[in-house]
Amino acid sequence: MRDFLPDDVRRREHVIAIVRTVYERYGFEPLETPAVENLETLTGKYGDEGNQLIFKILKRGEHEASGQADLALRYDLTVPLARVVAHHHAKLPRLFKRYQIQPVWRADRPARGRFREFYQCDVDSLGSTSPVVEAEVCAAVSDVLMELGFRDFVMRLNHRQLLTAILETAGVEEARHGDALVALDKLDKIGRDGVAKELTERGVAGSETLLDLFTSRNGIAEFLAAHPAGQAALENLRQILALVEGTSAGSRMRLDPSLARGLSYYTGAIMEVNVPDLAGSLGGGGRYDNLVGMFSGQSIPACGFSLGLERIIVVMTERGMFPADLPMNPADVMVASFDQAGMTHAMALAAALRRSSLRVFVYPEPDKIGKQLKYAESRGIPCVAMLGENEIARREVTLKHLASRAQETHPQDRAGDAVKELLARG
Amino acid sequence: MRDFLPDDVRRREHVIAIVRTVYERYGFEPLETPAVENLETLTGKYGDEGNQLIFKILKRGEHEASGQADLALRYDLTVPLARVVAHHHAKLPRLFKRYQIQPVWRADRPARGRFREFYQCDVDSLGSTSPVVEAEVCAAVSDVLMELGFRDFVMRLNHRQLLTAILETAGVEEARHGDALVALDKLDKIGRDGVAKELTERGVAGSETLLDLFTSRNGIAEFLAAHPAGQAALENLRQILALVEGTSAGSRMRLDPSLARGLSYYTGAIMEVNVPDLAGSLGGGGRYDNLVGMFSGQSIPACGFSLGLERIIVVMTERGMFPADLPMNPADVMVASFDQAGMTHAMALAAALRRSSLRVFVYPEPDKIGKQLKYAESRGIPCVAMLGENEIARREVTLKHLASRAQETHPQDRAGDAVKELLARG
Numbered sequence: 001m002r003d004f005l006p007d008d009v010r011r012r013e014h015v016i017a018i019v020r021t022v023y024e025r026y027g028f029e030p031l032e033t034p035a036v037e038n039l040e041t042l043t044g045k046y047g048d049e050g051n052q053l054i055f056k057i058l059k060r061g062e063h064e065a066s067g068q069a070d071l072a073l074r075y076d077l078t079v080p081l082a083r084v085v086a087h088h089h090a091k092l093p094r095l096f097k098r099y100q101i102q103p104v105w106r107a108d109r110p111a112r113g114r115f116r117e118f119y120q121c122d123v124d125s126l127g128s129t130s131p132v133v134e135a136e137v138c139a140a141v142s143d144v145l146m147e148l149g150f151r152d153f154v155m156r157l158n159h160r161q162l163l164t165a166i167l168e169t170a171g172v173e174e175a176r177h178g179d180a181l182v183a184l185d186k187l188d189k190i191g192r193d194g195v196a197k198e199l200t201e202r203g204v205a206g207s208e209t210l211l212d213l214f215t216s217r218n219g220i221a222e223f224l225a226a227h228p229a230g231q232a233a234l235e236n237l238r239q240i241l242a243l244v245e246g247t248s249a250g251s252r253m254r255l256d257p258s259l260a261r262g263l264s265y266y267t268g269a270i271m272e273v274n275v276p277d278l279a280g281s282l283g284g285g286g287r288y289d290n291l292v293g294m295f296s297g298q299s300i301p302a303c304g305f306s307l308g309l310e311r312i313i314v315v316m317t318e319r320g321m322f323p324a325d326l327p328m329n330p331a332d333v334m335v336a337s338f339d340q341a342g343m344t345h346a347m348a349l350a351a352a353l354r355r356s357s358l359r360v361f362v363y364p365e366p367d368k369i370g371k372q373l374k375y376a377e378s379r380g381i382p383c384v385a386m387l388g389e390n391e392i393a394r395r396e397v398t399l400k401h402l403a404s405r406a407q408e409t410h411p412q413d414r415a416g417d418a419v420k421e422l423l424a425r426g
Numbered sequence: 427m428r429d430f431l432p433d434d435v436r437r438r439e440h441v442i443a444i445v446r447t448v449y450e451r452y453g454f455e456p457l458e459t460p461a462v463e464n465l466e467t468l469t470g471k472y473g474d475e476g477n478q479l480i481f482k483i484l485k486r487g488e489h490e491a492s493g494q495a496d497l498a499l500r501y502d503l504t505v506p507l508a509r510v511v512a513h514h515h516a517k518l519p520r521l522f523k524r525y526q527i528q529p530v531w532r533a534d535r536p537a538r539g540r541f542r543e544f545y546q547c548d549v550d551s552l553g554s555t556s557p558v559v560e561a562e563v564c565a566a567v568s569d570v571l572m573e574l575g576f577r578d579f580v581m582r583l584n585h586r587q588l589l590t591a592i593l594e595t596a597g598v599e600e601a602r603h604g605d606a607l608v609a610l611d612k613l614d615k616i617g618r619d620g621v622a623k624e625l626t627e628r629g630v631a632g633s634e635t636l637l638d639l640f641t642s643r644n645g646i647a648e649f650l651a652a653h654p655a656g657q658a659a660l661e662n663l664r665q666i667l668a669l670v671e672g673t674s675a676g677s678r679m680r681l682d683p684s685l686a687r688g689l690s691y692y693t694g695a696i697m698e699v700n701v702p703d704l705a706g707s708l709g710g711g712g713r714y715d716n717l718v719g720m721f722s723g724q725s726i727p728a729c730g731f732s733l734g735l736e737r738i739i740v741v742m743t744e745r746g747m748f749p750a751d752l753p754m755n756p757a758d759v760m761v762a763s764f765d766q767a768g769m770t771h772a773m774a775l776a777a778a779l780r781r782s783s784l785r786v787f788v789y790p791e792p793d794k795i796g797k798q799l800k801y802a803e804s805r806g807i808p809c810v811a812m813l814g815e816n817e818i819a820r821r822e823v824t825l826k827h828l829a830s831r832a833q834e835t836h837p838q839d840r841a842g843d844a845v846k847e848l849l850a851r852g
Contacts, residue, residue: 001460001462002460003457003458003460003506003514004456004458005517005518006455006457009455010456024785025780025784025785025786026780026785026787027757027787027788029432029756030432030435030436031429031432031435032429032430034427034429035461035531035543036481036499036542036543052487055462055483055484055486056483056490057481057482057483057484058481058484060481060533061533064482066493067484067492067494068493071481073461073462080429084429084431088429091431092431093801093804093805098432103461105461107486116462125790128790128791130763132763132773132788132790133790136773136788139773139777143780243770243773244773245770245773245774246770246771246773246774246777247773247774247776330454330455330523340665343669344668344669344671344672347558347561347562347565347669347671347673348671348673350562350673351565351672351673351674354451354452357451358451359450359451359452360451361452362453362558362562364554364556364558364559364562365554375519375520375521378519379519
């Protein structure tokens with residue numbers, strides 16, 4: 001887990017602001033949930049591998065000595081959403097679209113773009129089974145990446161029912177489906193041989209047929225000719241692809257039967273977005289029509305997509321995609337410090353400049369002026385305001401423009417405008 | 427711990443945006459730290475009462491069965507800051523001003539405005555012992571509250587060295603100073619009799635002298651005439667009060683010798699901000715010159731202030747202080763849905779409207795139009811765009827303004843402008 005120093009936060013905020021703006025353009029509304037969930041809310045939702053990565057919180061007070069956990073850190077934003085929708089059902093609209101940008105925690109081994117604390121930027125749409133929902137979610141994610149400056153991402157699309165149909169038709173027994181999906185999901189990570197080995201280890205029969213189908217990506221419709229649910233899944237994917245035609249996702253989406261997605265709660269279309277220079281994905285999602293029902297009697301259809309903030313930032317940093325003019329300095333103007341008596345005037349001047357919406361750094365120590373100017377320069381503060389005895393007596397202020405070394409004196413009551421004019425000169 | 431539904435998040439974001447803007451006007455820079463700290467980083471920093479309120483995280487993997495904790499949830503933003511400054515010292519400027527708006531967790535009993543997960547909005551200034559630092563921190567907090575619409579807050583000011591001087595002069599033995607401060611800090615909560623009882627229980631001598639001095643608030647300078655450190659503390663407070671004169675904090679600050687602040691790391695001036703209708707404080711802070719030194723050999727002077735987001739929101743909600751025009755709807759325009767064929771056109775229209783920066787909700791189901799309009803109305807979406815067969819054939823769109831029931835048809839290629847004109851009519 002990492003600290004984010006000011007310039008890191010500014011870059012993160014730049015990305016988050018774009019994500020938020022685009023998500024809001026799609027009618028998604030903000031939701032926030034606590035970092036801490038009841039342990040039982042999370043267990044059993046993420047598969048065996050997920051279960052082991054949950055951070056658990058020790059009971060408090062007299063129960064602490066038991067060594068038992070009753071709470072846990074949020075592992076993703078989807079399960080908490082399902083809990084919220086089940087719990088606050090009466091307060092939420094029938095069709096509910098929410099976005100959520102918050103950290104999650106996984107006790108995973110850190111790798112490039114993978115951390116134990118990381119932010120997910122999720123959109124989810126609840127209450128409709130229409131393929132419009134999948135299309136909108138994909139278009140929103142595509143718009144986010146386009147606005148951030150990505151031009152080479154691909155959004156892979158598949159369907160859990162299609163996978164089930166293929167596994168059934170290939171003769172994989174139902175009890176092995178979960179194992180087969182976990183292994184097949186790793187095709188782009190560990191390759192055909194790796195997956196074949198894992199399938200065999202997990203006791204999945206017919207692995208060669210599966211791998212032929214998944215790596216050639218042809219003949220699936222024919223393979224499933226006698227499987228109505230498989231045909232319906234294919235038709236659903238065709239509808240989604242038609243609906244995104246007129247959006248930025250239109251040229252980005254590819255049907256990819258090898259995409260499986262690890263999480264166990266997906267029931268329909270599944271998606272993942274990739275760029276060539278990152279081994280994992282930038283994000284993924286899918287339809288999960290049964291998850292809300294696990295928290296309440298009532299089943300509510302749902303579909304969503306999750307973007308990984310850190311992965312986006314890793315790629316943007318390596319490619320130099322952040323705007324050069326992202327402001328990185330602490331202030332527009334520094335007020336220099338002379339002596340204790342003068343400081344009361346300096347504070348009042350700073351207050352006036354702040355009322356003009358300027359960002360003002362008051363230098364707190366009566367150091368030599370050269371040292372103070374050097375500090376302003378080293379911090380990228382473009383302008384320094386000085387109040388010496390003469391200025392105070394005449395109710396004036398001297399402004400120094402550090403880039404040009406130009407120096408000018410103005411009445412204190414128009415200091416804000418004078419600083420803004422100076423800044424406009426660059 | 428609570429879920430924040432969309433309108434809650436919007437109100438929180440309104441407050442956070444003002445806090446952030448004001449803090450940046452003071453030259454504070456953003457910092458973020460992980461939610462999870464090493465347990466040993468936190469223990470011993472918050473006093474005995476604080477230690478017991480820390481949420482502890484169980485070891486992972488094979489060590490989980492030990493029932494032991496090695497990590498903990500952030501308890502405040504000050505100790506993590508001290509750790510950051512000690513750890514990243516070479517990367518940070520000599521004078522470092524940071525703000526941090528993040529949640530902290532305390533296993534406390536919930537009460538009005540007090541939750542187990544809550545956000546703190548902190549400003550801290552490191553590297554200077556100048557009273558300008560205290561004055562700036564107080565002015566920033568005062569500006570935040572003014573911008574939020576508070577007009578009746580009071581900022582109480584005291585000094586740990588002044589308290590020590592009073593305790594020493596009153597004859598309280600040094601080992602009892604901590605106990606005395608914890609008890610005296612509760613004067614506004616449990617009253618004179620309650621504090622007297624607690625002082626006696628904690629074995630503090632001279633409690634009547636102390637309580638006379640603290641409740642009358644007079645004669646302290648005389649009482650400390652023979653105590654140079656006490657006199658220096660009083661002088662420091664006088665300087666702070668002089669420096670805030672020209673800021674919004676000038677008329678808000680009161681010297682209050684009974685203010686003690688619970689946390690054990692303060693070393694100099696201490697502050698707390700209160701409003702009449704909240705029993706606890708909206709926030710507090712002070713100087714802590716030794717905390718960074720606990721994480722590195724080098725001691726770095728520091729002073730900060732922490733505002734409690736939830737407490738601010740509780741008071742603002744009860745008083746109805748949120749602006750009436752805070753946008754609470756999910757979209758500016760809803761695109762209605764007719765049939766599968768029409769939906770591809772609807773998606774393309776939505777994409778065009780979004781390129782005009784409009785917030786667009788695509789209704790995903792081909793329900794009866796009356797049901798769709800009712801949904802838009804119930805969600806406060808002011809305008810509905812409809813694409814029937816005729817509109818699609820003529821490349822037009824029909825817009826319905828829900829408030830006036832007015833309906834008009836426009837070419838699709840100026841749909842964005844047409845919607846904006848409609849919205850401008852209100």
